Amino acid sequence: MPRRKKRKEIFALGNEAVVEGALLAGCSFYGGYPITPSSEIMEIMAARLPMTGDGVFMQMEDEIASMGAIVGASLAGRKVMTATSGPGFSLMQENLGYAIMAEAPLVLVNVMRGGPSTGLPTSPAQADVQQARWGTHGDHPIIVLSASDVQECLDMTITAFNMAEKYRTPVILLLDEVTAHTREKIEVPNEGEFEVFSRTVPSMPPEWYKPYEETVRGVPPMPPLGAGYRFHVTGLTHDRNGFPTQRPEEIVELLERIHRKIDQFFYDIQLVDEVQTTDADVVVIAYGSVARSAELAVHQARLNGVRAGLLKLKTLFPYPRRHTEKILGHARTLVVPEMNMGQMSREVKRVNMGRASVRTINRVDGQIVTPSEILKVIMQG
Amino acid sequence: MAHQKKGKSTVTVYPDWCKGCGICAEFCPSKVFEIGEHGKATVVREKDCIHCGFCELHCPDFAIVVRDKSPVAEMEDTAPDKPGAKKGA
Amino acid sequence: MNGLTGNDVIHQYLRHNKKFPHVLCPGCGHGIVLGTLIRSIHALSIPKDDIVVVAGIGCSGRLAVYVDFNTVHTTHGRALTFATGIKMANPKLKVIALMGDGDALSIGGNHLIHAARRNIGVTALVLNNSIYGMTGGQSSPATPEGATTMTNPYGQLDKAFDTVELARGAGANYVARGTVFHVKKLEKIMIEALGRPGFSLVEAITPCHTQYGRKNKFKTPVDMYQWLKKSAIDVERYEELADDKREGRLPIGVFFRRDRNGYEERYYAMKEALTGKGAKGGRK
Numbered sequence: 098m099p100r101r102k103k104r105k106e107i108f109a110l111g112n113e114a115v116v117e118g119a120l121l122a123g124c125s126f127y128g129g130y131p132i133t134p135s136s137e138i139m140e141i142m143a144a145r146l147p148m149t150g151d152g153v154f155m156q157m158e159d160e161i162a163s164m165g166a167i168v169g170a171s172l173a174g175r176k177v178m179t180a181t182s183g184p185g186f187s188l189m190q191e192n193l194g195y196a197i198m199a200e201a202p203l204v205l206v207n208v209m210r211g212g213p214s215t216g217l218p219t220s221p222a223q224a225d226v227q228q229a230r231w232g233t234h235g236d237h238p239i240i241v242l243s244a245s246d247v248q249e250c251l252d253m254t255i256t257a258f259n260m261a262e263k264y265r266t267p268v269i270l271l272l273d274e275v276t277a278h279t280r281e282k283i284e285v286p287n288e289g290e291f292e293v294f295s296r297t298v299p300s301m302p303p304e305w306y307k308p309y310e311e312t313v314r315g316v317p318p319m320p321p322l323g324a325g326y327r328f329h330v331t332g333l334t335h336d337r338n339g340f341p342t343q344r345p346e347e348i349v350e351l352l353e354r355i356h357r358k359i360d361q362f363f364y365d366i367q368l369v370d371e372v373q374t375t376d377a378d379v380v381v382i383a384y385g386s387v388a389r390s391a392e393l394a395v396h397q398a399r400l401n402g403v404r405a406g407l408l409k410l411k412t413l414f415p416y417p418r419r420h421t422e423k424i425l426g427h428a429r430t431l432v433v434p435e436m437n438m439g440q441m442s443r444e445v446k447r448v449n450m451g452r453a454s455v456r457t458i459n460r461v462d463g464q465i466v467t468p469s470e471i472l473k474v475i476m477q478g
Numbered sequence: 479m480a481h482q483k484k485g486k487s488t489v490t491v492y493p494d495w496c497k498g499c500g501i502c503a504e505f506c507p508s509k510v511f512e513i514g515e516h517g518k519a520t521v522v523r524e525k526d527c528i529h530c531g532f533c534e535l536h537c538p539d540f541a542i543v544v545r546d547k548s549p550v551a552e553m554e555d556t557a558p559d560k561p562g563a564k565k566g567a
Numbered sequence: 568m569n570g571l572t573g574n575d576v577i578h579q580y581l582r583h584n585k586k587f588p589h590v591l592c593p594g595c596g597h598g599i600v601l602g603t604l605i606r607s608i609h610a611l612s613i614p615k616d617d618i619v620v621v622a623g624i625g626c627s628g629r630l631a632v633y634v635d636f637n638t639v640h641t642t643h644g645r646a647l648t649f650a651t652g653i654k655m656a657n658p659k660l661k662v663i664a665l666m667g668d669g670d671a672l673s674i675g676g677n678h679l680i681h682a683a684r685r686n687i688g689v690t691a692l693v694l695n696n697s698i699y700g701m702t703g704g705q706s707s708p709a710t711p712e713g714a715t716t717m718t719n720p721y722g723q724l725d726k727a728f729d730t731v732e733l734a735r736g737a738g739a740n741y742v743a744r745g746t747v748f749h750v751k752k753l754e755k756i757m758i759e760a761l762g763r764p765g766f767s768l769v770e771a772i773t774p775c776h777t778q779y780g781r782k783n784k785f786k787t788p789v790d791m792y793q794w795l796k797k798s799a800i801d802v803e804r805y806e807e808l809a810d811d812k813r814e815g816r817l818p819i820g821v822f823f824r825r826d827r828n829g830y831e832e833r834y835y836a837m838k839e840a841l842t843g844k845g846a847k848g849g850r851k
Contacts, residue, residue, distance in 0.1 A: 126656055147838050153655050157648065158681040165641065165648025165678075166655070169621070172639060173656035195642050322637045322653060323660045325616050329582075329632050331640035340585060340632060341640075495587055499594030504789040534573035535750040536792075538598030539588045540581070543574045 104284040111250040111277040112137035112180075115206055115270070116145060117285055118254030119178050123293055124204070126175040128155045128166035130185060133218045134274045135208035138180040160185035164192035164205075171201040172330060174321025176258055176295070180206035183225055184215060186232065193267055194233035195332045200309070200319070200355065202261035202296055204254070206270045208277040209385075211463050220463030221274035223385055226440040229269045230414045236352065238359040240268045240366060241414040244276055245388040248283040252291075253411060259294040260366060264358055265316050271413065273436060275386035275465055299326060307337045309351065315358030359415065367417035370409040373399065377406030379475050380428045382421070382445055384410040387434050387466045394471035405475050416444045425452050432474050434458035434466045484508075487529040487544050489521045495541035502533040502542060580605045580615070582635050590629050592700075594788020596747035596773025600694055601630045603750055603771075604663070607757035619662045621650040623670035625701045626775070627694040630665060644675030647682040650689045658688065658831040661761065668695040668709035672728045676708070679768075683737035686765040688829030692757075693730060693768065696775035704778030715782045730770045731822045740765030740829075743821040744802075746772040748795035756821065765829040772799075772817065 109117065115138050119127075127142040139156070146152035153170070157163040160181055167177040181189060186207045196203055211217030212224045225232075229241045240260050244253040250272065257268040299306050299318040308328040310317045320326040333341040334348050342348065359366065372392055374380055379398070383391040388409040398405035408424060410417060424431075431453050433442040442457045449455055456474050460466050489510055498517040502510075510527050514520035519542070533542045571579065581587070591597050608618060615636050622631035624643035631638040637660075641649045650664040664682075671679050671693045682689060698716060699705040705718040708728040715722060734742045741763050745753030753771060760767035774780060774791035785791045798817045800808075805818035828836075 126652070128652060147834075147841055152838075153834065155651070155655060157651075158677055161645060162648040162651075162678055162681070165645045166652035169639070169649035169652025170656035171652075172649075173653045173660070175656045177652075191642055192645060192648075321657070322619050322639075323616055323657055327615060327635055327637050329638045329640065331632070332642055333640065338584070497588060497593035499788045501594065501789060501792055505792070531573060535602070536599055536747070537574070537602075538591065538593075538595055538747075540574045540577045540598065540602060541588070545572070545575070 102287050104287060106282055106284055108280060108282050109247055110137060110280050111244070111247045111272060112208070113141055114247045114250035114283055115180070115254045115272070116141045118251040119204070119258065120145060120149065121251075121286070121291070121293075122255045122258035123176045123295065124178050124258060125149070125151055126153045126167060126170040126177040127179065128157050128163045128170065128177070129179045129181070130157055130160045130163050132160075132182045132185045134210055134277055135180040135182050135206065137277075138206060138208075160188035161191060164189045164196070167203050168192055168196045168199070168201045171196070171203050172199070172322050174324075176202070176262065178204040178206065180208065182208050182210050182218075183212045186225055186228065190233040194235060194237065196267045197233065197237045197239065197355065198332045199330045200265040200317070201267070202265055203267045204257045204261050204270060205267060206254070206272065208272045208274060210274055211461065217463045219274070221386065221436055221465060222461065222463065223271070223273055223387070223436040223440070224461070225271065226413060226437065227443075229271055238266065238356045239414055240264070240266060240359060240412070241271060242268060242368070242411060243271045243384045243413055244411070245385055245409060246276065247279055247281045249411070250276060251283055251285070255291055255293075256368070259292060262294045262296045263316070264362070265296060265319060266359065271385065273385045279386075298324075303327070308339045309335060310337050311350065311354060315354045315361065363415055363419070366412055367415060367420065368411040369417050369420045370407075370411060371420070372407035372409065374406035374408055374424055376404055377424070377428055378404045379430045379432060379478065380406045380408055380424050381432045381434065381471060381475065382408045382410065382441070383434055384413060384441065385436075387436060390466050390468045391434060391471050393468040394475060397468065397472050398475045401476065403475060403478070410441070413441065416448065418448050421445065421448045425449065428453050430478060431455045432458065432471065434471050434474075436460050436466060483529045484527070485525045486547055487524075487527045488547055489524050489527050489533075490543045490545075491519045491521055492541045492543075493518045495539045497539055499538065501536050501538070505536065506533055574602070576609050577602050577605050580609070580635055581633055585633055587633075589633055591626060592775075592777040594774070594776050594791070595626070596696070596771070597626055597630055597694055599747040599750060600692065600753070600771045600773055601634065603754045603757055604692065605634065607754055607761055610754075610758055611761055613661055613761070617659065617661050619650075619653055619660050620665055621646045621653065621662060622665040623667065623675065625667040625670050625699065626696070627665055627667040627670065629701075644670050644673070645678065646670065647675060647678040647689065647691065651682060651685070651687050654688055654831055655834065658835065662689045663761075664689055664691045666691065666693050667700075668693060668697065668728075669699045669707040672708040672730065672733075679733070680737045683734050683739040683766050683768065685830040686738055686740055686827050688765055688831050690760050691766065691768045693770045694773050695730070695770050696773050696779060697727070698775050698779040700775045700778045704782065714779070716779070730768070734768045735823060739768050740825045740827055741767040741821070742770075742823055743768075744770040744772065744819050746795045746799050746817070746819055747774070748792050749799060749819060752819065759821070763824075764832065765825070765827055772819075
């Protein structure tokens with residue numbers, strides 16, 4: 098494939114690549130609070146955003162306020178983002194739930210470190226996978242993405258913004274400390290080489306507009322505050338006009354719609370990379386930096402005569418069920434290496450339902466999962 | 479000036495908005511209101527109203543409206559004297 | 568709307584597809600504050616589309632739904648964080664944060680301090696009824712010492728928060744207090760607060776008879792308004808009182824004014840200096 102224009106190559110940290118991706122996707126508002134190992138994202142945003150267009154950077158007083166500020170800015174029409182790590186992620190859950198209920202698009206990057214509590218501030222982990230799914234209270238849909246190398250940090254940040262805008266929902270991008278602090282060469286795509294999606298705004302006159310109306314996609318158009326559509330936004334269960342309701346049929350309609358708008362587009366949302374899975378007997382299911390170790394292990398296993406493959410999850414939630422189902426047609430063994438006590442293997446086992454044997458590799462000592470560890474388990478069949 | 483306005487206003491209470499808190503009845507300088515048997519404010523001495531505006535400003539439920547009896551043209555002339563109608567920033 | 572007076576004006580700003588009367592108890596002062604806010608906005612001729620009312624959680628939070636502005640009913644204590652984001656994203660909007668005393672001073676205390684420190688161009692309205700009303704009458708940081716509440720059945724041990732001193736220390740541009748008995752004064756305060764740059768804080772003392780008054784020797788809502796009438800005193804006169812005469816008096820009026828630029832003005836000025844281009848200052 099001949100490339101029309103050469104892409105800019107940069108030597109960047111994962112955290113830097115996140116900022117590049119965000120700016121390419123049109124992010125114009127960052128509100129945050131510093132925390133290791135995500136702080137570079139904030140620092141680079143602080144330098145870049147005031148220099149770009151109408152970019153706004155704000156250091157808030159804590160992570161609760163960071164989420165409040167970006168949800169507010171999102172309602173005012175901006176593409177918004179914050180970044181944090183485990184302890185800050187816990188504080189963000191309150192207003193994350195609000196954003197889900199109010200259907201405010203935003204991107205939340207969580208560079209995971211060891212926990213619980215203050216845990217291991219400078220060591221990698223994948224300890225927040227289930228918190229990303231279920232951290233805020235109540236039944237809620239969520240999109241959770243991940244990235245395994247620096248190039249993916251850039252690409253998946255763009256994807257995160259597009260999904261947030263397309264589905265009017267918060268999108269969480271989970272990185273681990275290894276990916277965030279790896280420095281490697283990446284290509285910055287040129288304008289026009291990637292999709293940029295912005296939220297649909299209403300075209301009807303204000304008096305016809307219902308902010309939470311049922312639509313085919315399940316995603317109502319969203320005007321910025323101050324554009325003439327004076328409506329009510331609330332975290333309370335609300336009717337189509339946005340007014341609080343306790344009527345059973347209206348409660349169900351709202352909750353079903355916010356789930357459906359994401360569930361029905363699973364083919365668009367569930368992203369994976371497959372490496373030699375078509376004939377594989379043993380498939381490693383991995384994400385984040387662990388997927389890089391897994392890829393090497395799979396190649397080594399092939400050299401040793403084992404038909405191994407890798408299913409790399411780029412979307413963690415909604416869990417890529419159909420890709421897993423396809424693999425379960427031929428795989429005898431699934432290997433799930435993670436830097437936690439088995440948060441993703443629960444999802445794998447749920448889909449597996451006893452068909453293949455599921456082997457887990459779990460590290461919670463602040464060390465990476467090495468290729469040889471994974472290879473050893475693959476070779477056991 | 480206030481007494482000159484005596485008897486020149488109509489006072490309306492919207493009974494379905496009134497919660498009967500009694501603020502208007504207690505503080506009206508002309509004792510225009512009483513709390514009626516249904517627990518709602520009732521206008522009993524409209525002719526004594528001096529259009530001071532207290533009840534409208536203090537009704538927590540926006541249930542009282544005091545209007546001049548005079549025609550529209552005259553109403554506009556007197557509008558700036560009414561509460562909240564002037565005093566810009 | 569010209570020619571309309573009194574509550575006829577108010578009715579022009581209410582959402583008539585919402586159920587009235589509103590949800591608040593008989594004699595609750597919150598409705599009076601809402602009316603005063605509407606009259607202030609009307610007096611300043613600010614278009615409805617430019618107003619964003621950002622409310623917290625509690626009785627005061629419920630007010631936002633009734634008014635025909637852009638309204639955002641946020642999470643408990645966080646109204647100012649949303650308001651900050653909205654103002655920074657579009658400085659052309661007139662952002663009003665509507666909070667209760669528990670909302671602004673307890674769970675949202677940190678946000679209040681930092682909104683004042685940044686001097687963000689938001690008007691904060693603290694509806695102080697000395698109690699958590701919506702949740703059933705528990706003590707708030709504004710509950711007076713000695714008062715009886717559901718969570719202090721033997722009397723409140725700590726002192727009530729001094730909102731004015733808090734805001735002064737934190738760096739707000741303008742701090743004033745009014746009561747729902749002294750409505751014209753409150754309106755004057757609100758009009759000034761809405762027209763000023765930077766962070767303005769207006770504390771409105773508004774009685775809660777249902778949850779506070781009944782437990783503290785106020786037989787009817789009207790008794791609480793009589794108490795406001797008796798205890799409130801202009802701050803200028805209060806300053807002249809001897810210390811022993813100040814007991815039980817409630818100073819009202821404007822406590823201080825500063826003219827520092829709002830955070831959003833300073834930010835967009837910085838952008839302009841950095842990029843050499845005119846800061847858009849909004850995206851309408």
